[in-house]
Amino acid sequence: MMKIPLPPAPGTAEHPCLALANSIVTLPGGQRVDELNSPENATAWLVKHNLAPIGTGLLRYCQLQLTDLREHLRNVLSAQAEGHAPSSGSMDGINQALTAVASAALLHYDSNDGLIRTPSHPVSQLVAHAMAHIAEDAAALVTGPEADRIARCASAPCDRFMVRTHARRQWCSERCGARQRANRAYARKQDTAAAG
Template sequence: MNETMAADTVKTALPPAPGADRYRSLDFANTTATLPAGQGYDLLAVPESSMRWLATHDLTTPDVQLYEVCAQRMRTLRGHVRALFAARVDGATPPEESLRAVNEALAAVPTAPLLAWDGAQGLRRIQAHPTDQAVSHALATLAADAADLLTGPDAVLLAACGSAPCDRFLLRTHGRRHWCSTRCGDRARAARAYARRNGTVN
């Protein structure tokens, strides 16, 4: 995907779902979505868009250059966070590999510079590779945020968008609302109205 295609992807993206202002992990899970007519988007599809997403969410600075391996790490963790969210919504047992992946992200960031040795300088403290460390810190923050959501009082509000084929998540804020956006809500209401007109719904 080139820069033009990445920009077009951002234009087609749905607005943040309810609850994304409180949990960055919810917005992270929703960086990919399925849209009607076989359409969809992935805001982490390329390193440039992944970097913009991290910077926009104050998880890194705009000058950090991401590589494909970093973007792939983000997409992998996103898949595991989505699996945990889906399991919570469905009342199912969460996948063991997703629990492990989130825990690994939480534990991957050293709390202090590491101790290293080389013949010229002897013992010294070092940081990990700047980009890799920045991504690791960002993923740890997102993993912690997801863990807080899944284990906190808002977990009962977590829901999947009820307007097929959308597969985004949201926090219910208005009664039984299960739509992640106005666009999805309008589509669901239009589908119900069409079904009533055609006698397929009571």
């Protein structure tokens, strides 16, 4: 799987919707890194985030469904972070993922574990279930107590989302913060040189 060369943004470990939204990023120099750029990489991403079992193999149309959901999430998270209305298409996309599969975990008996609840779905619905889980997480995040802490990294060109760990946090990583501080120092130096 292609790996984004930055540490995870705050909140991605707790929120698979942020992890999916941040599975594409613009790096300094304008390079776009996409962790879902092939069916194999999309499969590896789902496995890594415990949304699919090892040995799963996605087809191209499943990968495209996942990248479509990512774009809908990015639109809704951006709207939340910037205080404007998300597109109706993105709302429809997330709602479609929420309602595409039955979400109730069924009751089963396991000879080792006794009574357990597990989601029961055929492998063909695996991506739909993963997307429903991600969409549920997104709906809970943007309507829950952390909603006002959703932010986009303030260090251009980085376009990752995060849940701010404190009010003054502006960057998704120390690397982005250091780059932003260096850019500001360089700009001040240029202004001083131009004025003098």
